[in-house]
Amino acid sequence: MTRFLAKRGILIGVMLLGLLTLTFFISHVAPGDPAHLRAGPDATPEMVEVIRVKYGLDKPLMTQFYVYLKGMLVGDWGESIHSSRKVWDELVIYFPNTAELVIFSILIAIVLGVPIGVLAAVNQNTAIDHFLRVLSISGVALPMFWLGLMLQLFFALKHPLFPLNGQLHVLLDPPDPITHLILVDSLLRGQWSLFINAAQHMVLPALTLSVPGMASIIRVNRAEMLETLNKDYIVNARAQGLSAFRIIGMYALRNAMLATMAMIGLRFGWMLGGTVMVETVFDWPGVGLYAVNGAINNDFAPIIGSTIVLGFFFMLTNLVIDIIYGVLDPRVRTQI
Amino acid sequence: MSESPLLSIQDFSLEFNTFDGVYQAIADVNIDLAKGESLGIVGETGCGKSVTAKSILKLVPSPPGRVRAGRILFNGEDLVQASEERMRAIRGLDIAMIFQDPMTFLNPVFTVGNQLVDVIMAHQRFLPQRESRSRREARDYAIEMLRKVHLPNPETQFHNYPHQLSGGMRQRVLIAMALSGRPQILIADEPTTALDVTIQAQILDLIGELMKDLGLSVILITHDLGVVALLCNRVVVMYSGQVVEDASVKALFDNPAHPYTQGLLAAVPHPGRSSGVLSGIPGQLPNLLDPPKGCRFQARCSKAMAACGEMAPLKRIGKDQSVACWLYGEDGHA
Ligand SMILES: Nc1ncnc2c1ncn2[C@@H]1O[C@H](COP(=O)(O)OP(=O)(O)OP(=O)(O)O)[C@@H](O)[C@H]1O
Ligand SMILES: [Mg+2]
Numbered sequence: 276m277t278r279f280l281a282k283r284g285i286l287i288g289v290m291l292l293g294l295l296t297l298t299f300f301i302s303h304v305a306p307g308d309p310a311h312l313r314a315g316p317d318a319t320p321e322m323v324e325v326i327r328v329k330y331g332l333d334k335p336l337m338t339q340f341y342v343y344l345k346g347m348l349v350g351d352w353g354e355s356i357h358s359s360r361k362v363w364d365e366l367v368i369y370f371p372n373t374a375e376l377v378i379f380s381i382l383i384a385i386v387l388g389v390p391i392g393v394l395a396a397v398n399q400n401t402a403i404d405h406f407l408r409v410l411s412i413s414g415v416a417l418p419m420f421w422l423g424l425m426l427q428l429f430f431a432l433k434h435p436l437f438p439l440n441g442q443l444h445v446l447l448d449p450p451d452p453i454t455h456l457i458l459v460d461s462l463l464r465g466q467w468s469l470f471i472n473a474a475q476h477m478v479l480p481a482l483t484l485s486v487p488g489m490a491s492i493i494r495v496n497r498a499e500m501l502e503t504l505n506k507d508y509i510v511n512a513r514a515q516g517l518s519a520f521r522i523i524g525m526y527a528l529r530n531a532m533l534a535t536m537a538m539i540g541l542r543f544g545w546m547l548g549g550t551v552m553v554e555t556v557f558d559w560p561g562v563g564l565y566a567v568n569g570a571i572n573n574d575f576a577p578i579i580g581s582t583i584v585l586g587f588f589f590m591l592t593n594l595v596i597d598i599i600y601g602v603l604d605p606r607v608r609t610q611i
Numbered sequence: 612m613s614e615s616p617l618l619s620i621q622d623f624s625l626e627f628n629t630f631d632g633v634y635q636a637i638a639d640v641n642i643d644l645a646k647g648e649s650l651g652i653v654g655e656t657g658c659g660k661s662v663t664a665k666s667i668l669k670l671v672p673s674p675p676g677r678v679r680a681g682r683i684l685f686n687g688e689d690l691v692q693a694s695e696e697r698m699r700a701i702r703g704l705d706i707a708m709i710f711q712d713p714m715t716f717l718n719p720v721f722t723v724g725n726q727l728v729d730v731i732m733a734h735q736r737f738l739p740q741r742e743s744r745s746r747r748e749a750r751d752y753a754i755e756m757l758r759k760v761h762l763p764n765p766e767t768q769f770h771n772y773p774h775q776l777s778g779g780m781r782q783r784v785l786i787a788m789a790l791s792g793r794p795q796i797l798i799a800d801e802p803t804t805a806l807d808v809t810i811q812a813q814i815l816d817l818i819g820e821l822m823k824d825l826g827l828s829v830i831l832i833t834h835d836l837g838v839v840a841l842l843c844n845r846v847v848v849m850y851s852g853q854v855v856e857d858a859s860v861k862a863l864f865d866n867p868a869h870p871y872t873q874g875l876l877a878a879v880p881h882p883g884r885s886s887g888v889l890s891g892i893p894g895q896l897p898n899l900l901d902p903p904k905g906c907r908f909q910a911r912c913s914k915a916m917a918a919c920g921e922m923a924p925l926k927r928i929g930k931d932q933s934v935a936c937w938l939y940g941e942d943g944h945a
Pocket of ligand 1: 672
């Protein structure tokens, strides 16, 4: 296990380095002169040159890259032109909001998707199965922004069951941070009304973000369950008199979950990308919205910072998923 | 067999609905198993041995499988009509089954001990109160069962996963599982085919030993006439979903009556010696999507005649021998 973790740690380091390199060079081939942008539209050529020297933008590319890498490693992630604040400090505020949204969404996708997949498999080729298939295919096919808008229209405007957007009512203050996740912290501090308000705000964006993932989890889990239920060890379990509940819920599901876990990992990464869309639609103060604003303002440091944070988060969750794999499958466990 | 048999398969027909049509896998099968008897079922691959065996425990998936006719009487109760709940009380407790490939019949993600305890616990609700066990007691009983099937180091193996055990050890675990409910009948579907020759002998010895110790009635399915000679006292020969001959082992080897059985034995010159190949008979298996009327062996039979267009009933031709063939007249002679 320690060897496995060490190996994965090194791998994550290498991938991060790759990600850092990639973001740096992409930002340098992108159109727009950073010195110009920083100086503002009314700046004279002299002022632009002053800025260029001040930020080292006149140095050779490799020197700039070296300075950039060093800065990233010590937490100096540059500053946003738009807000003139340090990117690191802003991400510390925005990232927990995104993490909360994504974790909640993947939980919804798993908690609903896995049992629905089982239900479809157990009722293969019946009306239930066909109905669930239509649902899951639409879930994958629907554009997310459209789904988000429709949910807003229906459940926030027409029938105001949930707030339209935002993360918390404007007049409420977030709880004193423990984990920086508002739902968790308000619970830990026993601030119930705050918790309820935050949960209400979470429902629509989390649902929007979870639907495509849930749909693919349903599809994979259904297919895997069908395959597993045909396995010899299921025949044996039946021959020995085990109950259908135990056979489906334990003997088959645990095996089916092996493949479903892979899909959950993929979908988690995909959701991180999806936050860009969902956070924009729901005005959710997270990394996705932060990156979008950076892009609109041609503000590179926030975009790079967001990319690195989301990338790192993705790598970590994949590590977690591989560990869960080991827990589920003893054959993998002996290898790691 | 004047006494009524423990298990009686009567005029049993089963078909599969496939994409290409209705596949008539089992046709009018009659097999009886008396108490304490050890019955072999032989026949070449695809002749319906496993489907027949699984039908007893209602394990044939449906769809595609469908019983078209017949009864399977166990102590007088028709299992074909039994509910799934009723079958759960029978599986493992009255009739247990072990299968061909120990590699694939254990769940890869649970320890063997866990699976064994699960089976023991599943039986609890069908046992009288005084016999009920806690999970702890079930664990002790599981280890006792593992010891009974001579699994080396049962306490250690209990915590191992199937992939950590050899094929022979896994088959022992499966046997322990099958016998943990103290069934009256054990159905063994080619229990040694997937194992090495030396391990095969050990497992066969074990089955023989348990048969005696526990007073089991056994249905042993095999390709191997040597195994039949070793463990069985009666044998049923199947061909393409039909029973063609039913005889004591001695009668079958001394005086095979059905032309198919004769061909089968000719392919194995020494009954004591095992052989993987059963069929030395020219010709092909009939297409069961559109089977010939009557005897399914007729196209390959050198003695076929007009009457073969209708299936002959199993007819007693000797003290311990019945055959389904028109060659044998009313007096029981060819
Ligand atoms: N689920 C199923 N769907 C369709 N056909 C099936 C199914 N299961 C079995 N069959 C068919 O039924 C026939 C009998 O199969 P069965 O498994 O009983 O053969 P067998 O005598 O046990 O052969 P073997 O010695 O190879 O185990 C075969 O031709 C097989 O193709
Ligand atoms: Mg078979």
